[in-house]
Amino acid sequence: MATNVDKALTSANPLLDNEPFQLELDLDLDDSPSTQTQLDDGSIEITLGESTSPTDTDEDISFDANLADYLDESVLATLASDLIDEVETDIQSRKDWVETYVKGMEVLGLKYEERMEPWEDACGVYSAVLSEAAIRFQAETMQETFPAAGPVKTLILGESTPEKEKAAERVRDDMNYQITEVMSEYRTEHERALFNLALAGSVFKKVYFDPNLDRQVSITVPAEDIIVPWGATDLNTAERVTHILRKTKLEMQKLQASEFYRDVDLGEARSYHTDLEKKKAEDSGFTITDDNRYSLFECHADLVIPGFDAAEDEDNLSPLPSPYVVTLDRGSQTILSIRRNWEPHLPSPAHPTGTATQRPTPTPLKRQHFVHYPYIIGFGFYGLGLIHIIGGYARAGTSLIRQLVDAGTLNNLPGGLKARGMRIKGDDTPIAPGEFRDVDIPSGAIRDNIMPLPYKEPSQVLLALLNQITEEGRRLGAISDLNVSDMSANAPVGTTLAILERTLKPMAAVQARVHYAMKQEFKLLKALIAEYAPSQYDYKPSHANRKARREDYATTEVIPVSDPNSSTMAQRVVQYQAIMQMAQAAPQIYDLPYLHRQMIEVLGVKNADKILPMPEDQTPRDPISENMAVMIGKPVKAFIYQDHDAHISAHMTFLQDPMIAATLGQNPMAQQMQAALMAHVAEHLGYSYRKQIEEQLGVPLPPPDKPLPEEFEVQLSRLVADASKQLVQMHQSQAAQQQAQQQAQDPLLQIQQQELQVKQQDIQRKAQKDALDAKQADRRLSLEEQRLLLDAQKSGAQLQAQDKQNADRLKMDLMKTVVQQQRKPKEK
Structure with missing residues (x-):
């Protein structure tokens, strides 16, 4: 860089000539960058010919900018070479997994092999155990994870309130609408993912926002196109995640024209074949056909980008790696783009203490775009699929089938000499x-x-061996059928449930992993919808306006509708049948309507809320509508904010109406209607009592179903006890005062009171008369006793006199007898 400085002096010695000193500078900077700094003494310091680093202008670079446009070609070339070497090392680390996968693909049974040995048109069929297992897994898992209503349900974050519940319903409906209607490719991609998952053991979903479609997308990426170090634990902690992309020349031109990739000349596309393609060609003896598409490596890795990464400290200036996405052309080894891969609101590595920083971190957390679906967790990062598990059985079964068919062919059409x-x-x-x-x-x-x-007929030994191998393969692949004949029709539900659980447990574990992976995928989709989607719904949601979309997503979590604890409908039905049997023994401790509602939903019947409405499904109604609902047997519910006294008055008046009573009296369900209405009145009465307690306390009570801390509950109970005593006293005084007022103001009541007094006087008079009668009766009884005593005395005296007379008469008779006997001897 040339700099010419010409100095011209007005005189040889300016001090002697007393002329002002002048210095003329003619600077030829060749458009070189320069900086000017004003010093404290007023002078200006000019720095010439120094280039600025990306960090010096980083504040002018947008967060989503392609950083490759700001780096030197030598830096990009070094970075590309290092990444390619590391990716090739990752490819070599999964060599054994690829070999097993390729060998299993040969016996998948989805094609017919035209064989020329041992003779032309020999049997070329394959064992169907692998394809049967994959198709059955795809069908069963698709039914569980993607029902007709949609694959998403919601979970409320934090305390559940009516507003959050309504927001959760809107988020659920909107997510299902987005997946089933807007994302028209999602179902096909999900089915493709499940089929690949069953065979390969691993499959990936890539979730991102597509600017061409102006919406979020979730595409299936087969395991062979995702390269991860074999020793990695998961995608979040993996050192690198490389996605192999293939783009046509037209697609590359569009991406470069939109400035998504650097506008560099890549030349003609150079064919690149993955390790899986090479292995397939090697085992088949074929030559790989060159592809005219560009092969790109999209590397998600933690890297140190010169000029863009912050130092660990100012002393040693040791840079820390940050998450980036680097896309390069494998054929020309040219980097096309480098972009930051963390959330914009997190601190930038180049400015860890900037104003946008929310929390100090040495490096930001990377933003995840991939979701890993594993079938069976194996020894390394990639999962084990049916090919790895029962591929040997499929190969042996294929050999046996061909032997049997060829033996039958030779036996039916024999050759000879x-x-x-x-x-x-x-x-x-x-x-x-x-x-x-x-x-x-x-x-x-x-x-x-x-x-x-x-030639012999097909061997029965080979046929038995084929059946044994096929059955072992189906059992190991968890697709063996349950022998219903082994179970008695009268067997307890618990026994049936135990047999189902034992048979379905391996598949239940696989579907639990699918459930967890779908949960991570829905989180990514939810974040994209909340970030990029419009702030209002595409339709009129229920219970809210159209602008409540982002607020709803902020308070709601989305999860799959599948149940990881019950992998099939049969298992869930048997579980509910066991609960129904238990409920029959003690129905008073079960919520039978809710149990029946859950059973209807498990069976997959639509509109379960209309078939069996629950109290929590009810909306606030006026008292007349509630009376009408009770008359036709529909449930009603009281709400805490209603005017409960008005509702109670309207319901009681309805019951006391003679016309209504006469009409309902002829209805056989009259007692049930009256009981339902009185139960509803009791619910209003409870809320009314709660409101009166709150007035006594002077503060509102916590929500009825809200859990309370122990200390707070104890203090609240004491306060409520005191308030209830005061409320009882107030009610008693009000009742007494009301009674007094009624007595003073109601003439009919006064007449009734007078009649009561007359009756009381009559009772007193009768009591007095009864007392006098009792005294007179006592006197008569006493006189009678005295008379009886006198009579007894008279009878005793008469008896004594009679006895005396009888004794005297007897003496006289005796004396007469003695005298007569004395006279007889004298006469002789």
Whole structure:
């Protein structure tokens, strides 16, 4: 860089000439960058010929900019070479997994092999155990994870409130609408992912925002196109994740024209073949066909980009790696783009203390775009699929099937030896049934000139071995059928459930992994919808306006509808049948309507809320509508904010109406209607009592179903107890005062009171009369007793006198007898 400075002095010695000193500078900077700094003394310091680093202008670079446009070609070349070497090392680390996968693909059974050995058109069928297992897994998992209503349900974050519940319903409906209607490719991509997952053991979903479609997308990426170090644990902690992309020349031109990739000349596309393609060609003996598309490496890695990464500290200036996405052309080894791969609101590595920083971190957390679906967790990063598990069984079954079919072919159409010179018209084509051909024989009988080879029929031993191997493969692949004949029709539900659980447990574990992966995928989709989607819904949502979209997504979590604990509908139905049997033994401790509602939903019946409405499904109604609902047997519910006194008055008046009572009296369901309405009145009465307690306390009570801390609950109970006592006293005084007012103001009540007083006086008079009668009766009884005593005394005296007379008479008679006896001897 040339800099010419010409100095001109007005005189040889300015001090002697007393002329002002002048210095003229003629600077030829050649458009070189320069900086000017004003010093404290007023002078200006000019720095010439120094280039600025990317960090010096980083504040002018947008967050989503292509950083490759700001780096030197030598830096890009070094970075590309290092990344390619590391990716090739990652490819070599999964060599054993690829070899097993390729060998299993040969016996998948989705094609027919035209064989030329041991003879032309020999049997070329394959065992169907692999394809059967993959197709069944795809069908069962698709039914569980993608029902007709959509694959998403919601989970409320934090405390559940009616507003959050309504927001969760809107998010659920919107996510299902986006996946089933807007993202028209999602179902096909999901089915393709499940089929690849079953066979390969791993499949990936890439979730990103497509500016061409102006919406979020989720595409399936087969395991062979995602290169991860074999020793990595998961995608979040992997050192590198490389996605192999293939772009046509037209697609590359569009991406370069939109400035998504650097506008560099890549030349003609150079073919690149993955390790899986090479292995397939090697085992098949074919030559790989060159592809006219560009092969790109999209590397998601933690890198140190010169000029863009912050130092660990100011002393040693040791840079820390940050997450970037580097896209390069594998054929020309040219980097096309380098972009930051973390959330914009997190601190920038180049400015860790900038104003946009929310929390200090040495390096930001990388933004994830991929979701890993594993089938069976194996020894390394990639999962084990059906090819790795039962591929050997499929290969052995294929060999046995071909042997059996070939043996049957040879037995039905045998070959043999014939004498030289013997001619058969029609050559050696098989003789059709009922066909006779002419034969020219040199001499002797035909059987002497033809000797068929002794081919045997298909071996029963091979057939039994084939069945055994096939059954073992189906059992190991968790696709064996349950022998229903082994179970009794009268077996307890628990026994049936145990058998189902034992049979379905391996597949349940696989579907649990699918459930977890779908949960991560839905989180990424939710974040994209909340970030890029419009702030209002595409339709009119229920219970809200159209502008509540982002607010709803902020308070709601999305999860799959599948149940990781019950992998099939049969298992869930048997579980609910067991609960129903338990509920029959003690129905009073179960919520039977909710249990029946859950059973209907498990069976997949649509509109379960209309078939069996629940109280929580009800909306606030006026008292007349509630009365009408009770009359037709529909549930009603009271809400805490309603005017409960007005509702109670309207319901009680409805019950006391003589016309309504006369009409309902003829209805056989009258008692149930009255009980339902009185239960609803009791619910209003409870809310009314709660409101009165709150008035006594002077503060509102916590929500009825909100859990309370122990200390707070104890203090609240004491306050409520005091308030309830005060409320009872107030009610008692009000009742007494009301009664007094009624007595003072109601004439009818006064007449009734007077009649009551007259009755009381009559009762007192009768009581007094009864007392006098009792006294008189006592006196009569006493006189009677005295009379009886006198009579007894008189009777005693008369008896004594009579006894005396009888004694005297007896004495007289005795004396007469004695005198007569004395007179008789004298007379003799």
